[in-house]
Amino acid sequence: MADRIDEIIKKHLNVQRDSLLPLLQDIQNDQGYLSEESITRIAASLGLSASQVYGVATFYDQFRFEPRGRFHIQICHGTACHINNSARIIQEAERLLKIKPGQTTRDGTFSLEIVNCMGACGLSPVMAINDSYYHGIAAEDLKEIIENCKVKISRL
Ligand code: FES
Structure with missing residues (x-):
């Protein structure tokens, strides 16, 4: 994994703190998330502190700092979905x-x-x-959808 991270970092020559975004995106696309190790390696190779790299990454919603779950739930919050109550679905997912x-x-x-x-x-x-x-879908549908995922796991 470390070699792979270094390989991706090498493709982004001349990256500075204010142009880290494409490098962070590439690492997340490859690894699924930004691990502590990847943050540390990016920081070391650019002469930054890990907290400076975290500072940039946490500014954007798109970055994850934990591996994905077996069931990765993506809820759309674009304009059309927002108008049709996606905020309620997000709230319900967080609650459940x-x-x-x-x-x-x-x-x-x-x-x-x-x-x-x-x-x-x-x-x-x-x-x-x-x-x-x-x-x-409606927020009320979420409970059953999540329960169905749990059932799938219990059958494995
Ligand atoms: S699918 Fe386009 S805004 Fe959700």
Whole structure:
């Protein structure tokens, strides 16, 4: 993993603190999240402190600092979904899973992410769990959807 992180860092020559974004995105795309190790390696290679790199990464909602859960839930909060109550769905997901966006449940089963537009505005509000998409859902549907995921795990 360390070699892979260093390989990605090498592709981003001349990166400065204020132009870290593409490097952080590449590492997250490759690793699924920004681990402590990747933050430390980025900081060391750029002559920055880890807290300076964290400072940049935490400014953006798109970065995760924990590995994804077995069921990665993405809820769209783009304009069309927002108009159709996605905020209520997000609230309900936080309540049921007891995590905030960007976090993973302690048992590693669920992780939650808020995304901008999933390209299905006409079917909003939209969410996805791994590769399955759910359209036109309401906050009240979430409990059953999450329970179904738990059932899938119990059958494995
Ligand atoms: S705004 Fe949610 S799918 Fe486009």
